[in-house]
Each structure stands twice: as C-alpha cells, then as structure tokens.
Amino acid sequence: MKKKIIAYERVEKPVLKDLQKKYDVQFFKNIDPTTDPEFLKQLDQAEGIIGLDLNVNKDLLEKAPNLKIVSNVSVGHNNLDIEQLSKRNIMATNTPGILTDTVADTIFGLLIATARRIPELDHFVKNGEWVQSIEPEHFGINVHHKVLGIIGMGRIGQAIAQRAHFGFDMDIVYHSRSRKPEVEETYNATYSDLDELLSQSDFVCLMTPLTPETERLIGKREFQLMKESAIFINGSRGKTIVEQDLIDALTNGEITAAGLDVFENEPTETDNPLLKMKNTVTLPHIGSSTHETELKMSELAATNLEKGIHGEKPPNLINPDVWPDKHKGS
Numbered sequence: 559m560k561k562k563i564i565a566y567e568r569v570e571k572p573v574l575k576d577l578q579k580k581y582d583v584q585f586f587k588n589i590d591p592t593t594d595p596e597f598l599k600q601l602d603q604a605e606g607i608i609g610l611d612l613n614v615n616k617d618l619l620e621k622a623p624n625l626k627i628v629s630n631v632s633v634g635h636n637n638l639d640i641e642q643l644s645k646r647n648i649m650a651t652n653t654p655g656i657l658t659d660t661v662a663d664t665i666f667g668l669l670i671a672t673a674r675r676i677p678e679l680d681h682f683v684k685n686g687e688w689v690q691s692i693e694p695e696h697f698g699i700n701v702h703h704k705v706l707g708i709i710g711m712g713r714i715g716q717a718i719a720q721r722a723h724f725g726f727d728m729d730i731v732y733h734s735r736s737r738k739p740e741v742e743e744t745y746n747a748t749y750s751d752l753d754e755l756l757s758q759s760d761f762v763c764l765m766t767p768l769t770p771e772t773e774r775l776i777g778k779r780e781f782q783l784m785k786e787s788a789i790f791i792n793g794s795r796g797k798t799i800v801e802q803d804l805i806d807a808l809t810n811g812e813i814t815a816a817g818l819d820v821f822e823n824e825p826t827e828t829d830n831p832l833l834k835m836k837n838t839v840t841l842p843h844i845g846s847s848t849h850e851t852e853l854k855m856s857e858l859a860a861t862n863l864e865k866g867i868h869g870e871k872p873p874n875l876i877n878p879d880v881w882p883d884k885h886k887g888s
C-alpha cells in the first residue's frame with residue numbers, strides 16, 4: 559500500500575506530480591485544517607506532511623498517530639511546535655540556503671522601492687498625473703552611501719549586506735545574538751547593540767526568525783529610537799514587530815516610511831491602515847517567490863520528506879534530538 563502524504567498550501571506542480579506517482583498524496587489549499595473532514599481523514603493515516611505554514615501544534619499532532627516527518631517548504635519554521643514534534647519523535651525539516659539570494663534581492667528591491675517611492679510614482683504616471691515636470695514633493699531619499707542597520711545577520715542578512723556593501727557603498731551596522739568577525743571584515747560591518755543600531759541607521763532591516771525572543775522585538779520604544787528620516791524594512795515575520803506601533807510611528811512622523819513583505823496576519827486585513835498610506839510599500843510575503851527558487855524549495859522539501867518517511871536522516875533536520883542513537887554519525 560502506498561504511504562499517505564499531506565501536501566499543504568504550496569508544493570510546486572512538477573514536485574507534487576512526482577510525489578503523487580510514488581505515494582498517496584492529497585493536496586489541500588484554502589481549508590481549515592482543524593475541521594476539514596478530508597484533511598483530518600488523511601492526517602489520521604499520513605506518514606508525512608509537506609507544505610507551507612501549516613500550524614503544527616499539539617492538537618494537530620494528537621490527530622496524526624502515524625506521522626514521521628513534517629517538511630516545511632520554507633526556511634522559517636515558527637509554524638512548527640518543535641517541542642511537541644520532538645516529544646513524539648517526529649522529524650521537522652526546512653529549506654535553508656537555496657532561497658537566500660532570492661530573498662535578499664526582494665528585500666533590497668523593497669528598500670529601493672520605498673526610498674525612491676517607486677510604486678507611488680508608477681501609480682502617478684499611470685494615473686495620468688504626470689502633466690508637468692515633477693516637484694520636490696515627489697523626490698525620494700538616496701540609498702547609496704547611507705547607513706544600513708541589519709537585525710539578524712544570518713544567511714539572508716549577510717546576502718543583504720553583500721548587496722549593500724559592494725553594490726551601494728553603504729555603511730553596515732548589524733545586530734545578532736553573536737558577533738561575526740568574518741562578516742565584519744568582508745562587508746566592513748560594525749556590530750552594535752540594538753538601541754544603538756536603531757538610532758544610527760538610515761535604513762533598519764529586520765531579518766531574524768520569529769521566536770519567543772524576537773516576537774514583538776520592534777515596538778513603540780524602538781520606533782521612537784529611530785531617526786525621523788529612517789526607513790524600516792521588515793522581511794522576517796509580521797509578529798516580530800508590533801504592527802499597531804508601526805502604524806502609529808508612520809502616522810506621527812516618528813519614522814519616514816516602511817517596506818513590508820510580512821504582516822501580523824497573512825493575508826493582512828484589507829482595511830489595514832498600512833495599505834492606505836503613501837509612505838509604505840507592501841508585498842504579499844513574496845521573499846522567495848520566483849519560479850526558479852520556489853521549485854528548488856519544493857524539490858528540497860520533497861527530498862527531506864522522502865528521506866524521513868523511509869527512515870533516513872533528512873539533510874535539513876531542525877530537531878536532531880529525534881534522530882535515534884543507533885543512527886548517530888550516519
């Protein structure tokens with residue numbers, strides 16, 4: 559009998575087709591996984607789950623007695639309760655590295671689009687408002703030679719630093735849990751505590767994972783520490799900031815603009831005030847969403863999944879504590 563698999567929300571078609579040849583795979587999208595009868599039926603038998611952003615918590619795991627692996631098609635894994643997974647000896651995997659450059663491109667694009675007001679002025683031209691030469695009220699802010707503060711100098715943070723240093727002659731200040739001597743040397747970056755980074759930077763770019771330590775990391779106090787001319791970019795997760803405090807900071811002129819790829823709730827509410835502001839650029843969480851990179855992510859997630867359901871060690875195991883002693887070193 560074919561092994562049962564759940565594919566959830568996003569697995570690229572060629573990868574899904576390939577998996578469907580080998581396993582009994584059901585694909586679910588736009589359902590409520592806590593109540594959908596077909597999902598719950600498959601969950602009862604499933605040995606593997608592959609997909610994006612499924613909330614894998616104690617409740618779901620209690621309904622998944624045969625599960626061996628949850629394979630995220632993302633590098634972020636804040637949707638997974640790792641403690642509960644490990645308790646049940648279930649593997650969790652993600653897709654680090656292969657999306658790094660694509661996400662850094664997106665974040666840098668967002669930064670430039672916000673500083674140079676590209677979406678706003680695109681709308682201005684297409685709307686027929688460009689009827690005479692533009693006025694200073696349409697001018698933007700330089701990106702090159704400015705100070706870029708990066709919070710979370712991991713894989714993606716470093717790829718952003720590379721673009722900023724070599725492409726735009728920016729001065730880089732960063733904050734992470736640990737110092738990175740190699741990064742400091744390669745990108746002439748300076749380590750700083752969070753408050754100093756916030757007060758020094760022309761652009762503040764948030765690129766940490768969402769964890770209990772980073773949840774609501776940037777709120778009212780932190781926005782008030784930023785320069786009034788600062789542009790804030792969030793590429794991490796929406797819940798790493800206090801969204802209402804960002805709305806207030808933009809409304810009160812405590813900072814100049816914001817570029818956002820992520821929101822507290824996704825999809826965000828259509829009446830979110832951030833969507834009505836001229837000084838925000840908003841994206842629907844597309845950091846890694848190019849055809850090439852999404853395919854690679856699905857392929858890597860499928861490799862992780864297949865290894866896991868066949869009792870082999872997946873390359874991107876997040877909770878190595880589940881790997882039995884007899885397999886250590888393999």
Ligand SMILES: NC(=O)C1=CN([C@@H]2O[C@H](COP(=O)(O)OP(=O)(O)OC[C@H]3O[C@@H](n4cnc5c(N)ncnc54)[C@H](OP(=O)(O)O)[C@@H]3O)[C@@H](O)[C@H]2O)C=CC1
Nearest residue numbers: 634710711712713714734735736766767771793794845846
């Ligand atoms: N918008 C999008 O589409 C995408 C968003 N992401 C988000 O980006 C995140 C980062 O990805 P990636 O760069 O690959 O991950 P990494 O693990 O390589 O980097 C994470 C960085 O965050 C730092 N960090 C963790 N906790 C804290 C903290 N409490 N305070 C300060 N810094 C902290 C880490 O510090 P240290 O190195 O010292 O441990 C590390 O430098 C993902 O987890 C995901 O949430 C990822 C892909 C796409």
Ligand SMILES: O=CC(=O)O
Nearest residue numbers: 631632633634846
């Ligand atoms: O947000 C996307 C991810 O890969 O994490």
